[in-house]
Amino acid sequence: MSTTNMHLAVTDRPLDGNSALEFCSAPGHGAVDLFIGRVRDFNQGRSVVGVSYDLHAALCRNVFAEIAAEALDRWGRETRLWLTHRSGRLDVGEASVVAAASSRHRDEAFKACRYLVEQMKHRAPIWKQEHYVDGDSEWVKGHALCGHG
Amino acid sequence: MSTTNMHLAVTDRPLDGNSALEFCSAPGHGAVDLFIGRVRDFNQGRSVVGVSYDLHAALCRNVFAEIAAEALDRWGRETRLWLTHRSGRLDVGEASVVAAASSRHRDEAFKACRYLVEQMKHRAPIWKQEHYVDGDSEWVKGHALCGHG
Amino acid sequence: MTTMNAPTDSLEVQLFGGFRQFIPNGTLLVEPGEAKTVADLRRQVERAFGDDENALMLLKASAFATDRRVLDDESERLPSDEPLSVLPPVCGG
């Protein structure tokens, strides 16, 4: 989903920070903050060789849109936002998520970017299966979306 | 100044976010936060066509090194840091500063990156002269480095 | 899964994440039967997992959703003509 001031997407293709930096810019915007989440080689004591991301694409886009609308409410309608998440199998070092926000001043850019990341982690229907060096794989525990979880 | 885990510089050439994203990465780092400050077209009611940055290069590098050392103390020695500031005349939209931090987890990356930016703004010997559409120019008021300022 | 042989008017439910350990293709067919509310559907899905404790535990921590929203209120009437899914705890990023 892409409107004039936000770009939200899920994709199985490599993510690109530069596109986010270009999108999140405007002559009146003095600040852009960009976050990239990458696959780590080690998690909770185990050596990781890759991660598979499963996601509910349609609902994901809706949740991204809700989160982005909240960010605009909080940090101003002229804020520009970017949120993309990758699906499929990723190697160590590859980007799983790119979030960015630009605004007139830095405080809004930092806060809006962080908001996108935190809310995405807690609310977006995305799941992660880690693949370990020993050949084993495991679905990572997460945040329950239901009140009784 | 560039050590294994930090790159700190002042330069009169265009700044590049990508180099910071590449530098601030490691197989064990799951998060990188990047901030870019850009020249705005409007400030305090006046239309800006460009900004000239004056800086004390030698002292700037020392202050950047102090700030970076503090960030490593706070958010871990394995954090990777990038801080570059441009000097000379910049057009609207051009990057004046690029700060980035990568670490295992996102909280450290966000906080370390923001720390670099805030401390740079308050402590680094850098000055900004705005050029307005009407041909006028003005040195922007800033933060005093002396106790009695 | 006996539910694989359900009649064509079965209700199709998509499962994600950890559920792929139990149902690799991520699709579960349940008898619509008496399922009128989200809570009814939850019971049908429970039944489909039989006595698989791991699957039942994951289901307990899961939410039901359409493609548009999470169905927080499980006393809500099941939306018709909307794809339904079961969402285990999420961990994007």
Place this chain on the structure above:
Amino acid sequence: MTTMNAPTDSLEVQLFGGFRQFIPNGTLLVEPGEAKTVADLRRQVERAFGDDENALMLLKASAFATDRRVLDDESERLPSDEPLSVLPPVCGG
């Protein structure tokens, strides 16, 4: 600036930012004379600005520094053989 004609053993002080309005090349030469502390140097620089109220106001808000550090304690003895500079309030980024 009369200080432009100071003898070669004059103390050279670099000025930055807003001071370029008053001294475009950013270099002020002051008589080392009795300047033994940072506070002494501040008085010498004050004198060099004469009755230029704007320059004096900016100087008041400024710090003195070497290339390595800001000289916070102005009772400190002037470091010898180190370049000295006057730093008005900063505003990087």
